Amino acid sequence: MKLFGSYTSPYVRHCRIVLTQNNDKFEFIPTDYTQSAQQSPTQRVPFLHDGEVQLTDSASILRYLRERHQQPFCDDVADFDLFCLANTALDATVNLFLLERDNITTENSPYLQRQKDRVHSILTELDQRDWPQRETYSDGQLRLACFLSWAQFRERINVADYPRLQQFLLGMNHQPWFANTHPALS
Template sequence: MKLYGSYTSPFVRHCRIALLEGQLNGNLACEFIETDADSSAKLSPTKKVPFLQDQKAGKDIGLTDSASILMYLREQSGKTFLKDAQDFNLFCNVNTVLDAAVNLLFLEKFDDITPEQSSYLTRHRDRVESALLHMNESSYSSQAPFTDGELRLACFLDWGLFRNRINIDGLDNLQALLKAARSFDIFAQTAPPIGA
């Protein structure tokens, strides 16, 4: 099994966490291969990371979305992916907000377009801010094990701060989740490298 991705992507980070958790149990063999945008454009039909390649019972398996990859990694290690509808809803909401934040980052970085120049991007920025306030209304696990919804949220929060895309000052429940996640060895091991 091969998992392709970048060390800075929050989507890839969540997959790397699931991979490392599965390897701790000794029943998940997978190689992580760092991949840049050019390589992912050639190797993945969606032209993005993460993507996973495996062969099972003589059949090639190719997964090109972090959600399907997480499900596959959890299944291969005998774990549950998304324990209930509430956790699934959190996971989906974080994905929506993360997509908006990534779009804001890349449009600013590559095309020099910011929300001040686009009503559509203003809506994306407002979506991120509104969702953070909403997600702060819930309480989360104070230590591992974390649910996949919580891990996705922690990956987003850490990435958002790393890329200076969000501010969680005054959002105590989100700060508490991120602090708890950062104290989890596997979460800490998968942090983006300094200077990336």
């Protein structure tokens, strides 16, 4: 099994966590923008090759990895909604981050300001919830933690502005399988 991606990608990190938790043998192949544009129709990472199986999105990769071990992927609608909320915030934040590199900022675009507001709105909503401090986490919770960690690493959010989410992330950082995949370790 080959997982293509970057060490800093939160989408790739989520896949790496599941692979590690399940003790799956895999080869991680560092992949940049040019390589992903040539090797994946989505022109992004992660993508996975496992024999005849070729997947091009982290959600399909996660479902595949879970099914291989008879595990649920977002086993109920509430967890799937959490996964989608975290993914929406993550997608918006990644796009803002990449556009900022090209000097396209929220000051230049009402649409981008709406994306920034969307992230804050989602985080505010999620900060109202109670979060587990345990060793077994759902894929919705893992996606949220990968987003929070990446956004903090890239200085996109101040997680201290969201105290319950900050506590949730602190708890996740104590899990070896989460801490050992932190983007700063690449």
